[in-house]
Amino acid sequence: MDNYRFILSGGGTGGHIYPAIAIANELKSRYPDAEFLFVGAKDRMEMEKVPQAGFKIEGLWITGIQRKLTFKNLLFPIKLMSSLIKANAIVKKFKPDVVIGTGGFASGPLLKRASALGIPCVLQEQNSYAGVTNKLLAKKAKKICVAYDGMEQFFPKEKIVKTGNPVRSDLAEMKADRAEALSFFGLTAAKPIVVVLGGSLGARRINQLIEKELAYFETLGIQVIWQCGKLYYQDYKKYQSTTVKVYDFLNRMEFTYAAADIVISRAGAGSVSELCIVGKPVMYIPSPNVAEDHQTKNAKALVDKQAAVLIKESDLDTEFERQFTALFTDKQKQKIIAENCKKLAMPNATEAIVDEIEKLLK
Structure with missing residues (x-):
């Protein structure tokens, strides 16, 4: 039998949505006749991203609790009750064999009702510090798939x-040629390349830093x-030039990684997992x-294993140039970090998670 039914829930950020989509795609490749339903939070990015990936989604009226007293917080109990009622109806109607939660507000009511109805639930936690939901x-939950050691706390x-985090299926096979990558970006092999990744929407503080440091990069002969x-x-x-290439979004990550000598990045769970593989x-x-x-x-989990350098936003003005120069001029340090990164990589995470889900199929 492979006409199983799966509900996947997770959202709010790409960090919760993309793992859920990767897991659904792997399940679909093993069970082509299976049926899938995603459950997300209304008005959040999953309502757009999941249909783009070819899956149906239903939205719950749910948000997180704000840290300060706001009108939204007063609505929270009403939203929660509404979401629990709707989640209950969704689960009873769809009759899933397994429910998978990847974190985010919507997965709370959904998995709570599914487990109360006796349906096996699997959690996937991307971060080294577990989310509230x-x-x-x-x-x-029957199984909890994690990416870091020490999660028994x-x-x-x-x-x-311990499975690792799902990453883009093409990433492990990324074997882009550096010469091809340089040609794609219009850069030269004669000078080192720094890649700056602030996430799809961008990171204001990292952008301000790079703007300020462009002259410093130029003195080091960096592209x-x-x-x-x-x-x-x-x-x-406006900073676009022969040595500085500015993008709103990078679609060809295989070229991006092939071109990079050093990467400056946010430390979201998905980014960290990808950069370890690379x-x-x-x-x-x-x-x-x-x-x-x-x-x-x-990031600290990697620093503890000599697999990354970490700078807090609050230290950027005083520390960035010193720490960057130390990394840039020490080829041995670069090599050690890259090798230690690779040791922590778990490129088969999606398959490992789906193996765990399969064990729960009746």
Whole structure:
């Protein structure tokens, strides 16, 4: 039998959505006749991204609790009750064999109702510091797939399976030729290349830093591939030159990684997992504006294994040039970081997660 039914829920950010889509695609390749339904939060990016990936989605009226007292917080109990009622109806109507949650607000009500109805649930936690939703759901989940060591501080030890994070299926096979990559970007092999990744929307503080440091990069003879994000592209495209290439979004990541000598990046779980597979020297600048400061914790987990350099946003003005110069001029350090990164990579994460899901199929 392969006409199984799966509900996947996760969203709010790309970090929750893309793993869910990767898991669905792997399940679909094993069970072509299976049926899939995604459940997300209304008005969040999953409502657009999931249909683009070819899957149906239903939205719940749910948001997180704000950290300060706001009108939205007063609505939270009403939204939660509404979402639990709708989630209950969705689960009863769709009758899934397994429900998979990848984190984010919507997965809370959905997995809570599914587990109450006796349907096996699998959680996938991307970060080294578990999210609130997954921590609340852990008791009822059958399996919890994680990407970092030490997750028993958040979850029951016997349920944890270390699988790694799903990454783009083409990433492990990325074997782009450097010469081809240089030609794609219009850069030269004679000078080193720094790639700057601030996420698809961009990172204001990283963009401000790069703008300020362009002259410094020039004195070091460095070429820059700068993904500033679509929110900021109009502000920074004026810096486009023979040695600085500015993009709102980078579609050809195989060329981006092939061209890179050093990468400067945010430390979202997906980015960290990808960069480990690619095995490049990375300098992480975590976003301080995320729940439980999990990006800093993701980056620290690598720094502890000599697999990255970490600079906090608050230290950029005083520390960036010193730390960057230390990394840029020390080829041995670059080599060690790249090698240690590779050792932590888990390129078969999606398959490993789906193996765990298969064990729960009746």
